Amino acid sequence: MSLDDVLILNAVSKAYGGRASMIEKAFGRRPKGLQAVREVSFTIRKGEVMGLVGESGCGKSTIARMAAGLLAPTGGEIGRNAAMREQMIFQDPFSSLNPRWRVRDIVAEPIRTHRLRPKKAIDERVAELLRQVGLSPEDGAKFPQAFSGGQRQRISIARALAGEPDFLILDEPTSALDVSVQAQILDLLRGFQAELHLTSLFITHNLPVVRLMADRIGVVYLGELVELAPTETIFHRPRHPYTRLLIDAAPDLDATDRSLHPIPGDLPDPSDPPSGCVFRTRCPFANERCAAERPELRTVETGQVRCHYDLDLSQRAAA
Amino acid sequence: MSEPVLKVRDLSVVLERNGRDFPVLDGVTFDIAPGEVLGLVGESGAGKSMTGIAIIDLLVPPLRRTSGTIALSGERLDQLSAKRMRRVRGKRIGFVFQDPMTSLNPVLSIGRQLTDTMRRHLPLTRGEARERAIAWLTRVGLANPPRVFAAAPHELSGGQRQRIVIALALCAEPDLLIADEPTTALDVSVQAHMLTLLRELHEETGTAMMLITHDLGVIAKMADRVAVFYAGRVIETAPTGRLIGAPLHPYTAGLMQATPAPDADGAMRVRAIPGAMPGIGALPPGCAFHPRCERAQAICREERPPLADAGGHDAACYFPLVEEVVS
Ligand SMILES: Nc1ncnc2c1ncn2[C@@H]1O[C@H](COP(=O)(O)OP(=O)(O)OP(=O)(O)O)[C@@H](O)[C@H]1O
Ligand SMILES: Nc1ncnc2c1ncn2[C@@H]1O[C@H](COP(=O)(O)OP(=O)(O)OP(=O)(O)O)[C@@H](O)[C@H]1O
Ligand SMILES: [Mg+2]
């Protein structure tokens, strides 16, 4: 691991469940379980924002929790830069703050845990953080229930920054918020990112948001990383058919072209994924090879793609 | 022009707190023409859901309607008895709630819920209702309709439940469908399926639709016309293309800039509106948006700008943005 690497995932997998039922025990069968994440590899370098996108249930939160060290992988290794301090911001601003604690204690907690400031400087630091996220120091005396979703997410951000992280993991930090509050939170995060040179892992299913925030994007489908590339490459020259279809599925603001582009078919049952390429059951280009052979994650130009065919999609459509 | 399916005039709703009334909706006025899709947008708490709930007369204390006429194809709903209003709900107005479980009975099978709803409102035998229910399950794109017919709600995924809620709202052939954030809880791929389904059904049945969302992308693809809500009031109405191409109200423009999107040269931009929408009981005098508005002047702080008419492109603003020509 080089000094510039913050986090390395090497073929990381996570299987959930799998406690054997009576019948399974009696027959000596292994329980089915659910492979939520399968052999995911990527490296996050110092100062970069890495984005992860994908549909609900594809394994984003599972990856985030493993990256944060909150969940142990069942396969592969995670390398962590020991000199780096991590903080995580969660998806749900309603359940992630302890309702019995006052906001000032919530924000002060990482300062106390990591002994970042002398005792008598803590109040001042908490007041400063609350101001930085657009709240007032007086808000510190209130309980989380007194705040709206957007304000709660500001409290989560203040708490994360209180830990003076080098590395921030954000799991859908704006998904529960409306566009207007989302824009304020994104502004705030971008400001801190620029000011504090934070390294982050930014997880969302909102493509415009990840395009705004991330330097590189990983696309996850059914627990697998199917493509990884710099942000603009993902949007302008995606290599994986799923990436292309996912981008097209999000309605844009163009009211003159009213066409909608749902991804054909349904998400397969995650406990019974397709053979070969996981995306083949919905892929317009799939053939026998895709059912028979699982594609390797291959390096192409500036990124990586897990597809047997490395043609540019535009060429493939024309062919 | 033919008679609107829905005509709402000067609808006001208050919240009673400690013996005082605070406005929640204030003078809401709009029409929905036959076959039209009207989009309602605005940030959280602006009064979009409240408008839908007031139309179907499901307000409960401490909320109360204080003024307004609501006419469905010319018939005054605001004058109907509670009993007759119950017949309007479900039969003439279908409602899709944001949370699918609000519309579903957790202990009855999907088939039972569909057939009950149809037989309550349409003269059908049990067999006919069953046949139609299976047809609806097919129509909303569910695989294996007989299995789904027999299933309980908890046996289905979120996306499947949302399809059933849409079938339930449409199966009695209503004149108007009110869909409150039908896709907000879903991710992009399921959302695109759901919107496609809503569009197909709308084209097939010709049902007028009131589509509530805070996603301007959904508005751009689905709505014929839009009403923008802010702090309980409609502050701009326009045909969708005009609203998105050339918004008049600074709030509408702000909402659009707050939606992350690539600009002309492909660079991503987002611009937040400073401050927050005033809550109930905290409305400033004059234009409710003036504390957050760059264009505000003395009159905006003193007098409330009116919204002239519900038909064309109109904004409740003394200093609207210049209307550019859109092709
Ligand atoms: N504790 C758990 N036990 C068993 N299965 C789980 C558990 N947590 C998640 N899963 C399953 O693992 C898969 C991945 O879930 P995960 O929460 O990581 O997805 P996600 O991409 O974050 O989804 P979303 O966008 O809905 O938040 C899903 O099929 C989910 O049902
Ligand atoms: N049962 C209730 N009692 C008191 N206030 C309520 C109640 N329901 C809604 N409100 C308030 O009425 C206002 C309008 O709420 P409404 O639900 O119509 O907002 P909305 O525009 O649908 O927002 P969202 O996008 O969050 O769904 C808000 O200030 C809300 O807090
Ligand atoms: Mg998640």
Ligand SMILES: [Mg+2]
């Ligand atoms: Mg609502």
